[in-house]
Amino acid sequence: MTDATAIETRELAKRYKETIALAGLTMTVPRGEVFGFLGPNGAGKTTAVKLLLGLARPTGGQGVVLGAPLGDLAARRRIGYLPELFRYQSWLRAREVLAAHCELAGVPSDRWAGQISSVLELVGLTDRAGDRVGSFSKGMQQRLGIAVALLGDPEVVFLDEPTSALDPVGRADVRALIHHLREHGVTVFLNSHLLGEVERVCDRVAIVDRGRVIVEGRIDELLGSRSVRIRVTEFDGKAEASLGRFGPLTIEGDWLTIRPVEAESVPDIVATIVAGGGRVHAVEPGRATLEDRFLALLQIEEALEAAKS
Protein backbone atom coordinates (compact mmCIF):
# COMPACT_ATOMS: atom_id res chain seq x y z
CA MET A 1 0.00 0.00 0.00
CA THR A 2 1.49 3.31 -1.08
CA ASP A 3 0.12 6.86 -1.16
CA ALA A 4 -0.63 6.20 -4.81
CA THR A 5 -3.13 3.53 -3.80
CA ALA A 6 -6.73 4.52 -3.12
CA ILE A 7 -8.25 1.13 -2.34
CA GLU A 8 -6.68 -2.18 -1.53
CA THR A 9 -8.34 -5.39 -0.41
CA ARG A 10 -7.14 -8.89 0.43
CA GLU A 11 -9.55 -11.81 0.40
CA LEU A 12 -12.33 -9.49 1.50
CA ALA A 13 -15.41 -11.62 2.05
CA LYS A 14 -19.00 -11.35 3.23
CA ARG A 15 -21.38 -14.13 4.02
CA TYR A 16 -25.03 -13.71 5.01
CA LYS A 17 -26.05 -17.03 6.57
CA GLU A 18 -25.93 -19.43 3.61
CA THR A 19 -25.38 -16.72 1.00
CA ILE A 20 -21.83 -15.92 0.03
CA ALA A 21 -22.32 -12.33 -1.11
CA LEU A 22 -18.60 -11.75 -1.71
CA ALA A 23 -16.06 -14.55 -1.84
CA GLY A 24 -12.55 -13.26 -1.29
CA LEU A 25 -12.06 -10.01 -3.18
CA THR A 26 -8.41 -9.09 -3.75
CA MET A 27 -7.74 -5.93 -5.69
CA THR A 28 -5.86 -2.65 -5.84
CA VAL A 29 -7.26 0.59 -7.21
CA PRO A 30 -4.63 3.28 -7.79
CA ARG A 31 -5.52 6.88 -7.06
CA GLY A 32 -6.97 8.84 -9.93
CA GLU A 33 -8.40 5.82 -11.66
CA VAL A 34 -11.98 5.21 -12.75
CA PHE A 35 -12.52 1.62 -11.70
CA GLY A 36 -15.58 -0.26 -12.91
CA PHE A 37 -16.94 -3.04 -10.72
CA LEU A 38 -19.27 -4.84 -13.06
CA GLY A 39 -21.52 -7.83 -13.05
CA PRO A 40 -25.11 -9.00 -13.07
CA ASN A 41 -27.61 -8.30 -10.30
CA GLY A 42 -26.79 -10.25 -7.17
CA ALA A 43 -23.09 -10.57 -8.05
CA GLY A 44 -21.92 -8.85 -4.87
CA LYS A 45 -21.19 -5.33 -6.07
CA THR A 46 -23.22 -3.44 -3.49
CA THR A 47 -21.89 -5.71 -0.77
CA ALA A 48 -18.32 -4.86 -1.81
CA VAL A 49 -19.03 -1.13 -1.63
CA LYS A 50 -20.72 -1.44 1.77
CA LEU A 51 -17.69 -3.30 3.09
CA LEU A 52 -15.30 -0.71 1.65
CA LEU A 53 -17.29 2.10 3.27
CA GLY A 54 -17.53 0.33 6.61
CA LEU A 55 -21.33 0.08 6.37
CA ALA A 56 -21.16 -3.69 6.67
CA ARG A 57 -18.56 -5.81 8.43
CA PRO A 58 -16.54 -8.31 6.47
CA THR A 59 -16.72 -11.94 7.54
CA GLY A 60 -13.23 -12.46 6.14
CA GLY A 61 -10.20 -10.66 4.78
CA GLN A 62 -9.08 -7.05 5.02
CA GLY A 63 -9.17 -3.78 3.21
CA VAL A 64 -7.65 -0.32 3.26
CA VAL A 65 -9.15 2.84 1.79
CA LEU A 66 -7.04 6.02 1.66
CA GLY A 67 -4.49 4.41 3.93
CA ALA A 68 -6.96 3.63 6.71
CA PRO A 69 -8.72 0.43 7.76
CA LEU A 70 -12.28 -0.04 6.51
CA GLY A 71 -14.81 2.09 8.35
CA ASP A 72 -12.24 4.57 9.68
CA LEU A 73 -14.19 7.77 10.38
CA ALA A 74 -11.46 10.25 9.44
CA ALA A 75 -11.00 8.52 6.09
CA ARG A 76 -14.78 8.40 5.61
CA ARG A 77 -14.83 12.20 5.43
CA ARG A 78 -12.59 12.03 2.38
CA ILE A 79 -14.92 9.56 0.66
CA GLY A 80 -18.10 10.29 -1.30
CA TYR A 81 -20.91 7.80 -1.73
CA LEU A 82 -23.92 7.53 -4.00
CA PRO A 83 -26.02 4.63 -2.66
CA GLU A 84 -27.81 2.33 -5.05
CA LEU A 85 -31.30 3.10 -3.77
CA PHE A 86 -31.84 6.38 -2.04
CA ARG A 87 -34.71 8.77 -1.50
CA TYR A 88 -34.68 12.22 -0.05
CA GLN A 89 -37.74 13.59 1.69
CA SER A 90 -39.88 15.02 -1.07
CA TRP A 91 -40.67 18.23 0.81
CA LEU A 92 -37.00 19.22 1.17
CA ARG A 93 -35.48 21.67 -1.25
CA ALA A 94 -32.34 20.57 -3.08
CA ARG A 95 -30.28 23.11 -1.16
CA GLU A 96 -31.62 21.77 2.15
CA VAL A 97 -30.69 18.20 1.24
CA LEU A 98 -27.17 19.37 0.51
CA ALA A 99 -26.93 21.42 3.70
CA ALA A 100 -28.06 18.43 5.77
CA HIS A 101 -25.35 16.32 4.17
CA CYS A 102 -22.72 19.01 4.69
CA GLU A 103 -23.54 18.74 8.36
CA LEU A 104 -23.42 14.93 8.30
CA ALA A 105 -20.13 14.95 6.40
CA GLY A 106 -18.58 17.36 8.88
CA VAL A 107 -17.96 20.14 6.36
CA PRO A 108 -17.05 23.30 8.35
CA SER A 109 -20.08 25.61 8.29
CA ASP A 110 -18.23 28.52 6.69
CA ARG A 111 -17.65 26.29 3.65
CA TRP A 112 -21.23 25.07 3.17
CA ALA A 113 -22.38 27.81 0.80
CA GLY A 114 -19.33 27.44 -1.44
CA GLN A 115 -19.53 23.66 -1.45
CA ILE A 116 -23.25 23.60 -2.18
CA SER A 117 -23.05 25.99 -5.10
CA SER A 118 -20.04 24.18 -6.55
CA VAL A 119 -21.66 20.72 -6.50
CA LEU A 120 -24.95 22.10 -7.83
CA GLU A 121 -23.02 23.64 -10.70
CA LEU A 122 -21.19 20.36 -11.37
CA VAL A 123 -24.39 18.35 -11.71
CA GLY A 124 -26.27 21.09 -13.53
CA LEU A 125 -28.89 21.82 -10.86
CA THR A 126 -27.93 25.39 -9.99
CA ASP A 127 -31.25 26.89 -11.04
CA ARG A 128 -33.23 24.18 -9.23
CA ALA A 129 -31.54 24.70 -5.86
CA GLY A 130 -34.69 26.17 -4.31
CA ASP A 131 -37.07 23.53 -5.71
CA ARG A 132 -38.47 20.65 -3.71
CA VAL A 133 -37.04 17.20 -4.38
CA GLY A 134 -40.60 15.93 -4.91
CA SER A 135 -40.78 17.94 -8.13
CA PHE A 136 -37.57 16.43 -9.53
CA SER A 137 -37.45 13.85 -12.31
CA LYS A 138 -35.60 10.59 -11.67
CA GLY A 139 -32.60 11.94 -13.53
CA MET A 140 -32.53 15.10 -11.45
CA GLN A 141 -32.84 13.11 -8.22
CA GLN A 142 -29.95 10.96 -9.35
CA ARG A 143 -27.88 14.06 -10.10
CA LEU A 144 -28.74 15.44 -6.69
CA GLY A 145 -27.53 12.15 -5.20
CA ILE A 146 -24.25 12.59 -7.05
CA ALA A 147 -24.02 16.19 -5.82
CA VAL A 148 -24.37 14.85 -2.26
CA ALA A 149 -21.58 12.35 -2.94
CA LEU A 150 -19.31 15.16 -4.11
CA LEU A 151 -19.74 17.42 -1.07
CA GLY A 152 -16.54 18.05 0.82
CA ASP A 153 -14.23 17.46 -2.19
CA PRO A 154 -13.84 13.70 -1.66
CA GLU A 155 -10.69 11.97 -2.90
CA VAL A 156 -12.55 8.73 -3.61
CA VAL A 157 -16.14 8.50 -4.79
CA PHE A 158 -18.22 5.31 -4.76
CA LEU A 159 -21.10 5.36 -7.22
CA ASP A 160 -23.44 2.39 -6.92
CA GLU A 161 -25.40 2.00 -10.17
CA PRO A 162 -25.34 5.72 -11.00
CA THR A 163 -26.94 5.34 -14.42
CA SER A 164 -29.44 2.49 -14.03
CA ALA A 165 -32.47 4.71 -13.53
CA LEU A 166 -31.55 7.19 -16.24
CA ASP A 167 -32.51 7.76 -19.84
CA PRO A 168 -29.77 8.04 -22.49
CA VAL A 169 -29.32 11.78 -21.95
CA GLY A 170 -29.04 11.32 -18.21
CA ARG A 171 -26.50 8.54 -18.75
CA ALA A 172 -24.39 10.73 -20.99
CA ASP A 173 -24.50 13.46 -18.31
CA VAL A 174 -23.26 11.03 -15.67
CA ARG A 175 -20.46 9.86 -17.96
CA ALA A 176 -19.41 13.47 -18.54
CA LEU A 177 -19.39 14.01 -14.80
CA ILE A 178 -17.18 10.99 -14.26
CA HIS A 179 -14.77 12.29 -16.89
CA HIS A 180 -14.72 15.58 -15.03
CA LEU A 181 -13.90 13.82 -11.75
CA ARG A 182 -11.09 11.89 -13.38
CA GLU A 183 -9.65 15.11 -14.78
CA HIS A 184 -9.59 16.45 -11.24
CA GLY A 185 -7.72 13.44 -9.94
CA VAL A 186 -10.67 11.94 -8.05
CA THR A 187 -10.69 8.15 -7.78
CA VAL A 188 -14.04 6.74 -8.88
CA PHE A 189 -15.29 3.28 -7.93
CA LEU A 190 -18.25 2.58 -10.14
CA ASN A 191 -20.69 -0.29 -9.63
CA SER A 192 -22.80 -1.20 -12.61
CA HIS A 193 -24.71 -4.08 -14.13
CA LEU A 194 -24.81 -2.15 -17.42
CA LEU A 195 -21.59 -3.32 -18.96
CA GLY A 196 -21.94 -1.35 -22.16
CA GLU A 197 -22.59 1.78 -20.18
CA VAL A 198 -19.34 1.85 -18.32
CA GLU A 199 -16.84 0.49 -20.78
CA ARG A 200 -16.62 4.01 -22.15
CA VAL A 201 -15.64 5.69 -18.90
CA CYS A 202 -13.56 3.16 -16.99
CA ASP A 203 -9.77 2.83 -17.05
CA ARG A 204 -9.94 -0.60 -15.53
CA VAL A 205 -12.70 -3.01 -14.64
CA ALA A 206 -13.30 -6.12 -12.60
CA ILE A 207 -16.15 -8.33 -13.68
CA VAL A 208 -17.85 -10.13 -10.80
CA ASP A 209 -20.26 -12.99 -10.84
CA ARG A 210 -21.69 -14.84 -7.85
CA GLY A 211 -19.33 -13.15 -5.42
CA ARG A 212 -16.14 -13.80 -7.38
CA VAL A 213 -14.08 -11.66 -9.71
CA ILE A 214 -13.90 -13.59 -12.95
CA VAL A 215 -11.69 -11.17 -14.83
CA GLU A 216 -9.89 -7.93 -14.10
CA GLY A 217 -7.85 -5.68 -16.28
CA ARG A 218 -7.44 -2.56 -18.33
CA ILE A 219 -10.46 -2.00 -20.48
CA ASP A 220 -8.47 -1.87 -23.73
CA GLU A 221 -6.83 -5.21 -22.92
CA LEU A 222 -10.14 -6.85 -22.09
CA LEU A 223 -11.84 -5.61 -25.21
CA GLY A 224 -9.08 -6.92 -27.41
CA SER A 225 -8.43 -6.13 -31.01
CA ARG A 226 -10.29 -3.81 -33.32
CA SER A 227 -11.58 -4.78 -36.71
CA VAL A 228 -12.99 -3.04 -39.74
CA ARG A 229 -15.67 -4.33 -42.11
CA ILE A 230 -15.91 -2.74 -45.52
CA ARG A 231 -18.53 -3.33 -48.21
CA VAL A 232 -16.83 -3.09 -51.58
CA THR A 233 -17.91 -3.76 -55.15
CA GLU A 234 -15.91 -3.82 -58.37
CA PHE A 235 -12.76 -4.74 -56.52
CA ASP A 236 -11.58 -8.24 -57.15
CA GLY A 237 -8.60 -10.47 -57.37
CA LYS A 238 -6.09 -7.99 -56.05
CA ALA A 239 -7.85 -7.60 -52.66
CA GLU A 240 -5.64 -9.94 -50.71
CA ALA A 241 -2.45 -8.83 -52.41
CA SER A 242 -3.03 -5.12 -51.83
CA LEU A 243 -4.74 -5.21 -48.42
CA GLY A 244 -2.81 -7.98 -46.72
CA ARG A 245 -0.28 -5.53 -45.31
CA PHE A 246 -3.02 -3.94 -43.14
CA GLY A 247 -3.84 -7.18 -41.34
CA PRO A 248 -5.45 -10.62 -41.77
CA LEU A 249 -8.23 -10.40 -44.34
CA THR A 250 -11.45 -12.36 -44.74
CA ILE A 251 -13.96 -11.93 -47.56
CA GLU A 252 -17.65 -12.81 -47.48
CA GLY A 253 -19.61 -11.68 -50.52
CA ASP A 254 -19.14 -7.93 -50.83
CA TRP A 255 -17.78 -7.60 -47.30
CA LEU A 256 -14.08 -7.47 -46.46
CA THR A 257 -13.05 -7.81 -42.83
CA ILE A 258 -9.61 -7.00 -41.48
CA ARG A 259 -8.89 -8.09 -37.91
CA PRO A 260 -6.85 -7.06 -36.04
CA VAL A 261 -6.44 -3.63 -37.56
CA GLU A 262 -4.93 -0.34 -36.44
CA ALA A 263 -7.65 2.34 -36.34
CA GLU A 264 -5.20 4.77 -37.96
CA SER A 265 -4.85 2.66 -41.09
CA VAL A 266 -8.55 2.72 -42.03
CA PRO A 267 -8.21 5.76 -44.34
CA ASP A 268 -5.26 4.09 -46.11
CA ILE A 269 -7.26 0.89 -46.53
CA VAL A 270 -10.10 2.79 -48.16
CA ALA A 271 -7.67 4.74 -50.35
CA THR A 272 -6.03 1.48 -51.46
CA ILE A 273 -9.39 0.00 -52.43
CA VAL A 274 -10.42 3.11 -54.34
CA ALA A 275 -7.03 3.27 -56.11
CA GLY A 276 -7.60 -0.35 -57.18
CA GLY A 277 -10.89 0.56 -58.85
CA GLY A 278 -13.11 -0.56 -55.97
CA ARG A 279 -16.28 1.21 -54.88
CA VAL A 280 -16.70 1.57 -51.11
CA HIS A 281 -20.31 1.45 -49.86
CA ALA A 282 -19.82 1.12 -46.11
CA VAL A 283 -17.05 1.16 -43.52
CA GLU A 284 -17.85 -0.29 -40.10
CA PRO A 285 -15.35 -0.24 -37.29
CA GLY A 286 -15.86 -3.18 -34.95
CA ARG A 287 -14.73 -4.35 -31.58
CA ALA A 288 -15.81 -6.91 -29.06
CA THR A 289 -17.85 -5.35 -26.28
CA LEU A 290 -17.54 -6.03 -22.56
CA GLU A 291 -20.89 -7.74 -22.78
CA ASP A 292 -19.51 -10.18 -25.39
CA ARG A 293 -16.46 -10.79 -23.22
CA PHE A 294 -18.53 -11.34 -20.13
CA LEU A 295 -20.87 -13.82 -21.79
CA ALA A 296 -17.91 -15.69 -23.28
CA LEU A 297 -16.24 -15.90 -19.86
CA LEU A 298 -19.44 -17.18 -18.27
CA GLN A 299 -19.65 -19.93 -20.87
CA ILE A 300 -16.05 -20.93 -20.17
CA GLU A 301 -16.76 -21.02 -16.43
CA GLU A 302 -19.86 -23.14 -16.91
CA ALA A 303 -17.98 -25.52 -19.18
CA LEU A 304 -15.22 -25.86 -16.58
CA GLU A 305 -17.75 -26.54 -13.84
CA ALA A 306 -19.54 -29.10 -15.97
CA ALA A 307 -16.22 -30.81 -16.68
CA LYS A 308 -15.52 -31.05 -12.93
CA SER A 309 -18.82 -32.70 -12.04
Ligand SMILES: Nc1ncnc2c1ncn2[C@@H]1O[C@H](COP(=O)(O)OP(=O)(O)O)[C@@H](O)[C@H]1O
Ligand atom coordinates in the same frame (compact mmCIF):
# COMPACT_ATOMS: atom_id res chain seq x y z
N1 LIG B 1 -28.41 -7.85 3.99
C1 LIG B 1 -28.42 -8.99 3.29
N2 LIG B 1 -28.89 -10.14 3.83
C2 LIG B 1 -28.89 -11.30 3.14
N3 LIG B 1 -28.41 -11.44 1.89
C3 LIG B 1 -27.92 -10.35 1.30
C4 LIG B 1 -27.89 -9.07 1.95
N4 LIG B 1 -27.34 -8.17 1.10
C5 LIG B 1 -27.05 -8.84 -0.02
N5 LIG B 1 -27.39 -10.14 0.09
C6 LIG B 1 -27.20 -11.19 -0.96
O1 LIG B 1 -25.85 -11.13 -1.38
C7 LIG B 1 -25.76 -11.31 -2.79
C8 LIG B 1 -25.07 -10.10 -3.41
O2 LIG B 1 -25.91 -8.98 -3.32
P1 LIG B 1 -25.47 -7.51 -3.79
O3 LIG B 1 -24.15 -7.20 -3.21
O4 LIG B 1 -26.59 -6.60 -3.48
O5 LIG B 1 -25.33 -7.72 -5.36
P2 LIG B 1 -25.28 -6.64 -6.54
O6 LIG B 1 -25.07 -5.30 -5.94
O7 LIG B 1 -24.14 -7.08 -7.40
O8 LIG B 1 -26.59 -6.75 -7.26
C9 LIG B 1 -27.16 -11.53 -3.28
O9 LIG B 1 -27.38 -12.92 -3.38
C10 LIG B 1 -28.01 -10.90 -2.21
O10 LIG B 1 -29.27 -11.50 -2.15
Ligand SMILES: [Mg+2]
Ligand atom coordinates in the same frame (compact mmCIF):
# COMPACT_ATOMS: atom_id res chain seq x y z
MG1 LIG C 1 -26.20 -3.60 -6.22
